Amino acid sequence: MPKLFIGGEWTAAVDGRVRDIRCPADGSLVATVDEAGPKDAAAAVAAARDAFDRGPWPGTPAAERGRLLLRVAELLERDKARLARAESLDTGKRYVESQIDVDDVAACFRYFGQLAAVGAGDRVVATGGADTESRVVHEPVGVCVLITPWNYPLLQAAWKVAPALAAGNTVVLKPSEPTPHTAVGLMRLLTEAGLPAGTANLVLGAGPTAGGPLTADERVDMVSFTGGQATGRRVMAAAAPTVKKVALELGGKNPNIVFADADFDTAVDYALTAVFLHSGQVCSAGARLLVEDPLHDAFVDELVARARRIRLGGPFDERARAGPLISAAHREKVEAYVAAGLAEGAVLRCGGSRPADPELRAGWYYLPTVLDECAPGMTVVREESFGPVLTVERFHGEAEAVALANDTVYGLAGAVWTRDPGLAHRVASRLRAGTVWINDFHPYVPQAEWGGMKQSGVGRELGPAGLAEYQEAKHIWHNTAPSPLRWFE
Numbered sequence: 155m156p157k158l159f160i161g162g163e164w165t166a167a168v169d170g171r172v173r174d175i176r177c178p179a180d181g182s183l184v185a186t187v188d189e190a191g192p193k194d195a196a197a198a199v200a201a202a203r204d205a206f207d208r209g210p211w212p213g214t215p216a217a218e219r220g221r222l223l224l225r226v227a228e229l230l231e232r233d234k235a236r237l238a239r240a241e242s243l244d245t246g247k248r249y250v251e252s253q254i255d256v257d258d259v260a261a262c263f264r265y266f267g268q269l270a271a272v273g274a275g276d277r278v279v280a281t282g283g284a285d286t287e288s289r290v291v292h293e294p295v296g297v298c299v300l301i302t303p304w305n306y307p308l309l310q311a312a313w314k315v316a317p318a319l320a321a322g323n324t325v326v327l328k329p330s331e332p333t334p335h336t337a338v339g340l341m342r343l344l345t346e347a348g349l350p351a352g353t354a355n356l357v358l359g360a361g362p363t364a365g366g367p368l369t370a371d372e373r374v375d376m377v378s379f380t381g382g383q384a385t386g387r388r389v390m391a392a393a394a395p396t397v398k399k400v401a402l403e404l405g406g407k408n409p410n411i412v413f414a415d416a417d418f419d420t421a422v423d424y425a426l427t428a429v430f431l432h433s434g435q436v437c438s439a440g441a442r443l444l445v446e447d448p449l450h451d452a453f454v455d456e457l458v459a460r461a462r463r464i465r466l467g468g469p470f471d472e473r474a475r476a477g478p479l480i481s482a483a484h485r486e487k488v489e490a491y492v493a494a495g496l497a498e499g500a501v502l503r504c505g506g507s508r509p510a511d512p513e514l515r516a517g518w519y520y521l522p523t524v525l526d527e528c529a530p531g532m533t534v535v536r537e538e539s540f541g542p543v544l545t546v547e548r549f550h551g552e553a554e555a556v557a558l559a560n561d562t563v564y565g566l567a568g569a570v571w572t573r574d575p576g577l578a579h580r581v582a583s584r585l586r587a588g589t590v591w592i593n594d595f596h597p598y599v600p601q602a603e604w605g606g607m608k609q610s611g612v613g614r615e616l617g618p619a620g621l622a623e624y625q626e627a628k629h630i631w632h633n634t635a636p637s638p639l640r641w642f643e
């Protein structure tokens with residue numbers, strides 16, 4: 155069945171190209187899908203433009219738009235098992251994690267459904283005169299191109315699609331090329347919920363040939379992108395000539411700071427999930443562990459002992475706790491980062507290779523890796539490996555912890571572990587990051603904004619600001635008793 159969705163029709167790529175999707179856990183063929191090129195991208199933009207300029211969605215009352223999103227949340231819950239399975243086959247992610255993702259996706263649609271119904275903060279402005287009325291209303295931005303990555307395919311799509319539709323925009327979604335299936339599923343559910351044709355369009359295809367034309371197209375009003383920093387820069391540059399609105403989430407190199415008074419067992423436990431969850435393929439992964447000097451040796455010894463016990467396996471292996479990397483090429487990139495770390499003086503404490511287990515040979519697995527005695531200048535400390543690789547640095551006291559934590563071009567997330575609430579809050583307020591956890595790691599809720607400072611991105615997703623990204627404020631001034639001004643007489 156054709157897999158591009160343009161103007162309410164399922165269609166194949168104009169030039170007939172297709173792509174094989176393979177499961178990262180064993181390299182098996184999941185499906186062959188249509189592969190869009192520039193002509194398909196242009197057709198999707200035309201459909202979204204037409205639906206915005208002439209279709210019903212932008213003018214649909216916000217409360218009604220909200221109701222449709224609430225219906226989508228119900229459909230997501232109905233189809234949870236099917237969607238989670240598709241997500242796991244595309245990503246290699248554990249099935250249980252994919253199920254949690256679908257729950258989070260439903261919660262995201264529900265949140266923006268409710269927020270749309272509450273209204274967009276339109277307000278009457280005092281003019282000081284009896285014969286004038288002034289109000290500020292919020293309107294959709296227009297045609298939004300939404301480009302998403304492969305680590306949380308459905309979740310990242312939901313963070314963009316739900317607020318964009320809540321605000322009355324029309325969209326073209328371009329998921330990452332290796333993980334298209336849950337985006338296809340989402341289009342089906344949006345249609346089933348009653349979204350008008352052309353309001354949401356789906357383009358599957360490669361970044362340069364499908365994504366590039368979408369970001370440059372002058373009929374597009376906004377691009378929201380989540381992915382790597384280098385591609386984010388390209389997206390921003392491609393959007394510049396037509397001065398599109400741009401929202402970017404470009405990952406992080408997130409510090410996890412452990413002070414000597416932290417609860418030892420809990421902090422070790424969370425340090426593991428901070429970095430090894432989903433094999434480190436998480437934009438907020440706690441990939442830089444900073445441990446206060448007196449605690450360092452005992453903490454790293456225990457962490458390494460537990461990291462060695464992490465069982466790798468495919469999505470449906472119930473004993474597995476972490477899965478493969480997304481592709482052979484990505485694993486090679488992770489291996490290069492570990493090699494660079496060792497060449498620059500890091501000490502390998504565990505991992506650092508592919509697993510020996512013959513059962514895992516066909517997949518793109520890499521062992522949980524801990525590099526100790528790291529220093530701020532090392533490549534593996536500075537750049538996002540996006541794999542199961544933890545770098546450990548040692549610090550002495552609060553000032554050095556904050557300085558090391560902030561010594562990065564990124565600013566997405568970070569955590570601080572201590573029993574001292576004053577210390578926790580001082581450090582939290584000084585971290586230059588969009589999210590800070592105190593004695594925790596990873597939790598988020600759709601009600602709270604998500605996004606990065608510095609080169610981690612531009613703008614915010616989720617929360618009220620996540621809706622505002624997809625709105626334009628308009629001031630309407632009404633002179634109710636116009637009479638000549640006679641300024642020039």
Ligand code: TXE
Nearest residue numbers: 302303329330361365366381382385403404405437538540
């Ligand atoms: O991402 P890309 P890749 C980081 C992580 C990873 C690195 C590269 O460090 O190792 O990025 O991963 C589309 N115009 N993150 O290569 O290229 C592409 O098709 C328009 C962090 O997979 O950023 C896909 O849909 N679009 C991240 C999306 O951009 C283009 C999550 C992301 O791909 C394009 C994933 C172009 N010229 C990777 N080129 C996070 N922030 O969580 C590519 N794309």
